[in-house]
Amino acid sequence: MRKKQKTAWKEILKWEKEAKMTSPPLGADDAIPLQSAAPAVTGTKPKMSTTRKILLILGFLSTLAAIALITVAVTQNQPLPKNIKYGIVLDAGSSHTNLYVYEWPAEKENDTGVVQQVEVCKVEGPGISGYSQTTEKAGPSLVQCLRQAEGVIPLKQHQETPVYLGATAGMRLLRLENKDAAEKVLSSVEKTLRSAPFNFQGARIISGQEEGAYGWITINYLLGNFKQSGWKKFLHSLKSVSETSGALDLGGASTQITFVPDEISSESPQNLLYFRLYGKDYRVYTHSFLCYGKDQALQQKLARDLQSTENSSLFDPCFHQGYQRTISVSNFFKNPCTSVEKKQFPFSQLHIEGEGNYEKCRRNIQNLFNKTDCPYSSCSFNGIYLPPLQGDFGAFSAFYFVMNFLNLTSDDPFTLDEVASAIKKFCARPWHEVKLQYHQIKEKYLSEYCFSGAYILSLLENGYEFTTENWKRIHFLGKIGSSDAGWTLGYMLNLTNMIPAEEPPAPPLSYGSYVGLMVLCSLVLVSVILLAWLLFHKPKCLQKGVV
Numbered sequence: 001m002r003k004k005q006k007t008a009w010k011e012i013l014k015w016e017k018e019a020k021m022t023s024p025p026l027g028a029d030d031a032i033p034l035q036s037a038a039p040a041v042t043g044t045k046p047k048m049s050t051t052r053k054i055l056l057i058l059g060f061l062s063t064l065a066a067i068a069l070i071t072v073a074v075t076q077n078q079p080l081p082k083n084i085k086y087g088i089v090l091d092a093g094s095s096h097t098n099l100y101v102y103e104w105p106a107e108k109e110n111d112t113g114v115v116q117q118v119e120v121c122k123v124e125g126p127g128i129s130g131y132s133q134t135t136e137k138a139g140p141s142l143v144q145c146l147r148q149a150e151g152v153i154p155l156k157q158h159q160e161t162p163v164y165l166g167a168t169a170g171m172r173l174l175r176l177e178n179k180d181a182a183e184k185v186l187s188s189v190e191k192t193l194r195s196a197p198f199n200f201q202g203a204r205i206i207s208g209q210e211e212g213a214y215g216w217i218t219i220n221y222l223l224g225n226f227k228q229s230g231w232k233k234f235l236h237s238l239k240s241v242s243e244t245s246g247a248l249d250l251g252g253a254s255t256q257i258t259f260v261p262d263e264i265s266s267e268s269p270q271n272l273l274y275f276r277l278y279g280k281d282y283r284v285y286t287h288s289f290l291c292y293g294k295d296q297a298l299q300q301k302l303a304r305d306l307q308s309t310e311n312s313s314l315f316d317p318c319f320h321q322g323y324q325r326t327i328s329v330s331n332f333f334k335n336p337c338t339s340v341e342k343k344q345f346p347f348s349q350l351h352i353e354g355e356g357n358y359e360k361c362r363r364n365i366q367n368l369f370n371k372t373d374c375p376y377s378s379c380s381f382n383g384i385y386l387p388p389l390q391g392d393f394g395a396f397s398a399f400y401f402v403m404n405f406l407n408l409t410s411d412d413p414f415t416l417d418e419v420a421s422a423i424k425k426f427c428a429r430p431w432h433e434v435k436l437q438y439h440q441i442k443e444k445y446l447s448e449y450c451f452s453g454a455y456i457l458s459l460l461e462n463g464y465e466f467t468t469e470n471w472k473r474i475h476f477l478g479k480i481g482s483s484d485a486g487w488t489l490g491y492m493l494n495l496t497n498m499i500p501a502e503e504p505p506a507p508p509l510s511y512g513s514y515v516g517l518m519v520l521c522s523l524v525l526v527s528v529i530l531l532a533w534l535l536f537h538k539p540k541c542l543q544k545g546v547v
């Protein structure tokens with residue numbers, strides 16, 4: 001051992017001597033080749049071997065090449081500055097009107113999930129059907145929200161931005177009750193929209209079928225269920241999972257159920273729609289129940305209760321104990337949803353008093369669903385065809401508002417029994433206590449959450465026959481990303497032809513994956529070359545025995 005150390009020191013001294021002899025004068029270039037490799041000694045500045053220098057240059061060049069490669073790949077393939085497009089849709093519902101502003105990058109128009117809601121404006125006052133007595137005021141009611149949209153969309157794009165208005169069940173009912181008034185309301189609305197700086201594309205009453213179908217398109221577009229990327233497509237082909245999600249919409253005057261059933265029967269063709277989206281065929285079942293939105297369902301229920309009332313007072317189990325409300329009987333039966341129950345009453349005002357009894361309320365509501373006659377293999381209610389329920393469902397609008405208020409929308413879904421007992425508990429609370437706790441909530445909403453909760457359960461459990469098992473497949477959702485769940489987005493996507501029938505040709509990789517893969521491959525390549533070079537031209541400094 002000692003001998004070995006001695007030899008090593010001898011070698012070092014020899015090397016130092018040689019080095020001194022070959023050293024250039026002070027200040028001369030360092031790059032004079034050393035004749036033999038020498039171990040590094042602390043305190044002395046050893047000369048660098050040619051091999052080491054080459055290695056260093058190679059390493060430097062490889063790093064430079066890698067940096068250049070990443071820079072070129074990133075800058076060259078960087079998306080050009082975004083050219084944003086906008087669209088406006090007004091949802092003229094029975095209870096109120098909402099204006100939505102959507103935006104999307106022009107170059108990605110046909111992709112899925114690229115259109116986003118950037119603004120929502122709630123129009124002050126009632127829905128446009130509420131202007132049946134003062135039709136000329138329907139249009140001006142929208143002005144404030146149109147101004148808000150003007151502020152969101154850049155001035156130079158106002159003229160090219162399409163604006164659509166779709167009216168739903170409130171206007172369907174007004175058209176049934178008073179066609180002339182409905183037309184006047186639509187004209188007033190059209191006049192206002194034409195005077196706005198946007199590109200007016202129409203104001204019309206959409207059908208219940210359209211409402212259901214566009215709601216289904218919206219949620220599946222936002223969930224990215226239509227156009228599947230390579231992996232998702234592959235997984236779906238392995239598992240026979242339902243590719244799309246059903247849609248449940250509960251408005252004030254109507255409600256819709258839309259989904260892709262397992263088996264298509266031609267029993268009720270009016271409930272079936274065919275779509276070809278991104279190269280795939282969809283056979284969709286949809287039905288819209290007019291008068292079964294939560295406001296009209298309450299009207300129907302009260303109209304029935306009135307039949308058995310002898311005096312002007314009515315005890316209602318669906319309102320909290322201590323709650324009181326007075327309604328005018330004369331206007332009550334003008335509505336097409338209640339007109340069948342029309343009867344003469346010896347009083348003009350009806351006084352309602354709450355009882356807060358959930359079970360009684362459920363029994364009361366049950367009467368709204370006629371389950372006796374079904375001319376098809378299976379029905380929901382009132383003799384309407386309903387194929388067996390299939391897959392997951394997104395439940396939005398009042399389904400969400402009510403369940404969200406009752407804290408029943410968590411990610412870990414509540415069981416049907418848990419939901420029922422939560423609603424029962426809420427209904428049993430006295431009105432003064434509820435009002436005190438939720439003083440910030442509009443009294444109209446607050447007083448009706450008990451009825452609405454019970455109605456939602458009746459509609460889903462008795463009407464559509466959801467069971468304890470498939471209840472967990474209902475997802476109560478208000479928004480998907482930044483966009484509200486509802487029919488408006490699907491309506492705009494359809495009218496602007498943003499969902500192509502055939503899948504547009506696209507490169508197999510996304511931009512990000514392409515750049516990432518290119519960089520990774522290049523780095524691997526450089527490393528392999530370097531490694532190979534090191535292996536085959538093993539520099540002396542790396543050879544065994546040399547430090």
Ligand SMILES: O=P(O)(O)OP(=O)(O)OP(=O)(O)OC[C@H]1O[C@@H](n2cnc3c(O)ncnc32)[C@H](O)[C@@H]1O
Pocket residue numbers: 092093094095096127168169170250251252253254255293294295397398401402445
């Ligand atoms: O689809 P149609 O039937 O035309 O009706 P709509 O479009 O006006 O219906 P919405 O989904 O806007 O609202 C459904 C119901 O929920 C009520 N509502 C809206 N926001 C609510 C909230 O925050 N809490 C409770 N109820 C709410 C509203 O008054 C309606 O009775």
Ligand SMILES: [Ca+2]
Pocket residue numbers: 093094168250251252397
């Ligand atoms: Ca609606």
